[in-house]
Amino acid sequence: MWEYANVWAIARRTGLEPYVPACIRLKLDLVFESLTVPTFEEIGHCPFSINKFVKAVGAWNYTNQSILLPTFTIHSEIVLTWVQDIIQEFTFKERYIQKSEQILLQASKGILNCTFVGVHIRRTDYIGYLLQKHRVQPADTEFYMNSMKYYEKKYKNLVFVIVSDDPVWCQKKFGHMNNVFVVGKKVPNSAALDLAILASCNHTIFDYGTYGTWGAILAGGETIYFNLTSHSTVRVGQLLPNWHAMS
The missing domain is CATH 3.40.50.2000 (Glycogen Phosphorylase B;)
Incomplete structure (x- = not known):
C-alpha cells in the first residue's frame, strides 16, 4: 500500500504520470474498489532511456525526467499531505x-x-x-x-x-x-x-x-x-x- 501510495502522491506533487507494476495492482485490486493508478503494461510499448530516471524525489530537477521509486520506500510527508484523498483511493470492495x-x-x-x-x-x-x-x-x-x-x-x-x-x-x-x-x-x-x-x-x-x-x-x-x-x-x-x- 505504501508503494502504491508513494507513486500516487508523488505524481500529484510533481505532475508526472503515475504507473505501478502489475504485481502491486493485482494484489490491491482484490481488496479495493477502483484504484486510479495504471500499470506499466499500459505504456509497455513506449521506448525509454534509463538515464532519464532518478531514484529519489530530491534528485528530480523538474526537467524531462521520471522518478523510479525503489521498493519499501515510505514518503509519508508527501502521501499524508492528501490524507483524506488517499483514504478515498483505498475504498474497500x-x-x-x-x-x-x-x-x-x-x-x-x-x-x-x-x-x-x-x-x-x-x-x-x-x-x-x-x-x-x-x-x-x-x-x-x-x-x-x-x-x-x-x-x-x-x-x-x-x-x-x-x-x-x-x-x-x-x-x-x-x-x-x-x-x-x-x-x-x-x-x-x-x-x-x-x-x-x-x-x-x-x-x-x-x-x-x-x-x-x-x-x-x-x-x-x-x-x-x-x-x-x-x-x-x-x-x-x-x-x-x-x-x-x-x-
Whole structure:
C-alpha cells in the first residue's frame, strides 16, 4: 500500500504520470474498489532511456525526467499531505465493507451508538524482528490496557475490536473484558477483511508495523501507537493530528 501510495502522491506533487507494476495492482485490486493508478503494461510499448530516471524525489530537477521509486520506500510527508484523498483511493470492495459491518454489529452485542476502537496486535513474526532489528521487547499487555483506559476516559459505550495474527493470545489476555471482542478467535479472517474491520472503526490502538499504520490511517479518528522511536510509524504520528505515542 505504501508503494502504491508513494507513486500516487508523488505524481500529484510533481505532475508526472503515475504507473505501478502489475504485481502491486493485482494484489490491491482484490481488496479495493477502483484504484486510479495504471500499470506499466499500459505504456509497455513506449521506448525509454534509463538515464532519464532518478531514484529519489530530491534528485528530480523538474526537467524531462521520471522518478523510479525503489521498493519499501515510505514518503509519508508527501502521501499524508492528501490524507483524506488517499483514504478515498483505498475504498474497500463492498463485500469487505458489508462483512466488517456485520462483525462490528456482533461485537456491539446489541448496544446502540457504540464507539468502536480497532486494536491491532502484531506478534508471531514481528517479535523476533523487534529483538533483532531494534533490540527492544515487544509491547506488553500494559501498553494495550493503558491505551484502552485512555479511550474509556473520553468516550462512552466503547467496544474494543481486536484483530491480530495471534488471536488465541489476545483472547487469553483480553477475552475476559466485557467491552472487548477478539476477531477470528475461532476461524481466522483474511488479512484484507481484518484491515477493513480496522478501517471501519472510529479510533485505533496499534503497536507497530505498516499494517497497523494503514488500519489507523484509513479509520481516521484518534490513534495510540507504541512508542518505537526508530520505526516509520513515529514519523506518521508526527504528521497526523490526534496520533499519540505511548510506551
